[in-house]
Amino acid sequence: MRSYKSTMATPIRLLPREKRERCLEEAGYNVFNLAAEDVFVDLLTDSGTGTMSDAQWAAMVRGDEAYAGSRSFEHLREAVSEVMGFERVVPTHQGRGAENVLYGVLIGEGDVVPNNTHFDTTRAHIAENGGDPVDCPIESADDPDAEGAFKGNLDVESVRTIAEDVGAERIPAVVLTLTNNSMAGQPVSMANVEETRELADELDAAFVIDACRFAENARFVQRREDAHADRPVAEIAREQLSYADALVMSGKKDGLSNAGGFVAVRDPDLFERAKQRAILYEGFPTYGGMAGRDMAAMAVGLREAVTGEYLETRIRQVERLGERLREEGVPIYTPVGGHAVYVHAGRALPEIPLKAFPGQTFVCELYREGGVRGVELGSFAFPGTDRPELVRLALPRRTYHDEHLEHVVESAKAVMDRHVTDGLEIVDEPDNEALRHFSAELRPV
Known part of the structure; x- marks a missing residue:
């Protein structure tokens, strides 16, 4: 049971698939370049995106x-x-x-x-x-x-x-x-x-x-x-x-x-x-x-x-998302952390080689399938490091409800069911490689 009730609501909309595909192409296959109004469930970050009391x-x-x-x-x-x-x-x-x-x-x-x-x-x-x-x-x-x-x-x-x-x-x-x-x-x-x-x-x-x-x-x-x-x-x-x-x-x-x-x-x-x-x-x-x-x-x-009521509600919601993704066969990093669920995109899209950015590919396909925006924290965001191909689904605090999380789960499962084989390549990136995932542009290969 949530430890709060909602007293303000913001309408959101799920764009038609054809429009989502066009938005993705115009964004250079980098979801940071998407307009927020074109995103249905936004799990890009939990930073500054929560609901205040x-x-x-x-x-x-x-x-x-x-x-x-x-x-x-x-x-x-x-x-x-x-x-x-x-x-x-x-x-x-x-x-x-x-x-x-x-x-x-x-x-x-x-x-x-x-x-x-x-x-x-x-x-x-x-x-x-x-x-x-x-x-x-x-x-x-x-x-x-x-x-x-x-x-x-x-x-x-x-x-x-x-x-x-x-x-x-x-x-x-x-x-x-x-x-x-x-x-x-x-x-x-x-x-x-x-x-x-x-x-x-x-x-x-x-x-x-x-x-x-x-x-x-x-x-x-x-x-x-x-x-x-x-x-x-x-x-x-x-x-x-x-x-x-x-x-x-x-x-x-x-x-x-x-x-x-x-x-x-x-x-x-x-x-x-x-x-x-x-x-x-x-x-x-x-x-x-x-x-x-x-x-x-x-x-x-x-x-x-630092109140127990708030933290229990917060952490349990993240855990529930992780549990539902695992039930549907979506590979995730375990145990689930406190603010986000991390999908193991390398396992979710096993046919895409590392050089074709399976994590960033999963991010783009998740938006294509359900208008859901996450963020890659693998080889695209951290070049030159030896780390798993992870995609972070960060939950804003006190914002989304169980129905939204079910939509995220359905969208992630749809990505896996399509058996995506086409990855991405970078066509333009900033001089500071450590920050390239914020603004670099890619294209399918």
């Missing part, structure tokens, strides 16, 4: 739009302190703005930055500042069928090996992404957070947590880690962040907001440097690219995100 909308009405010293910023800072345990906060327009601010003052030429798995913008920001982003997932993470409660964990021994090879002085930060988005949204255990803290101390490196889905991760810790089973999820969420020196946060995920993000740090000197960089790239340190009303909505959303 009545309390958040009420807070927006009272948003303080002052350039400096905004009351809404104080509300946000208080919420970050209460929910996440950080007093020093630098607001940004969204998560990648936070990455730009923090990594711009932490990372230099020749540095090496380990992460359980870097997401696309994280990888790009570290590389942009001259660093080398290195993925260090645990061994079972690359196996979609492997059992494991916390397949999102960082392989700390792998980081130690890197430190021995390059020298600890070249590792200014160790990053832990909660949950591990690029590794099928898999959670990270509290024990692994503690181990990462010890590792950072050994290396004299900053411990940074990408906290975009910190609340969902805390719910998995409560469910799967016996030592924390009887604790409130809000308490778990705060403890897992207490080990970090700094956070980067997209409020568009577990801030339950449509815009915004922030950097939070403990060190006063790092705080001052981050503020100065934020002034250059984001805005004054008491708004940072956000309207006052957005900060007000996020302050409410952070508190709502």
Whole structure:
């Protein structure tokens, strides 16, 4: 049973198949180029696409739009302190703005930055500042069928090996992404957070947590880690962040907001440097690219995100989608993560070779069949990496209902039943290969 009721509705429409095929061709077989109104069920991302609560909308009405010293910023800072345990906060327009601010003052030429798995913008920001982003997932993470409660964990021994090879002085930060988005949204255990803290101390490196889905991760810790089973999820969420020196946060995920993000740090000197960089790239340190009303909505959303009722509804909906896809024979990464189901497109379309992008092909065929938009997180999005051909179906928070999910399942099954054999090739891509999936154009082969 949902822990909420709907008080606003937005009409959506399923275009005729011929129109969908034309839209796909005009978009260069890249669903980022589709108009949102031409999409029936949009699972491209859970970032900023969720439904805000009545309390958040009420807070927006009272948003303080002052350039400096905004009351809404104080509300946000208080919420970050209460929910996440950080007093020093630098607001940004969204998560990648936070990455730009923090990594711009932490990372230099020749540095090496380990992460359980870097997401696309994280990888790009570290590389942009001259660093080398290195993925260090645990061994079972690359196996979609492997059992494991916390397949999102960082392989700390792998980081130690890197430190021995390059020298600890070249590792200014160790990053832990909660949950591990690029590794099928898999959670990270509290024990692994503690181990990462010890590792950072050994290396004299900053411990940074990408906290975009910190609340969902805390719910998995409560469910799967016996030592924390009887604790409130809000308490778990705060403890897992207490080990970090700094956070980067997209409020568009577990801030339950449509815009915004922030950097939070403990060190006063790092705080001052981050503020100065934020002034250059984001805005004054008491708004940072956000309207006052957005900060007000996020302050409410952070508190709502760590309630057990909300999280149970959220995570169970994602699990139900995964269960239904498996029942219909659609191969997925297991266990299902907290914000999305990841289809194993390499298995779903076995006749398409890797060089013809089976993941991106599945994304396009899913739209062709049912107007459903997902996103490829395989060889197209992460060139040069050895990872499964995954397609992420990310569920916006408090937005879709079971009927929509059934349509997604039917569309995915229809793709498999057609036995697609034609893949795709790139015809145009940007210079920054790490971000090519946002704008590159393809064609069928």
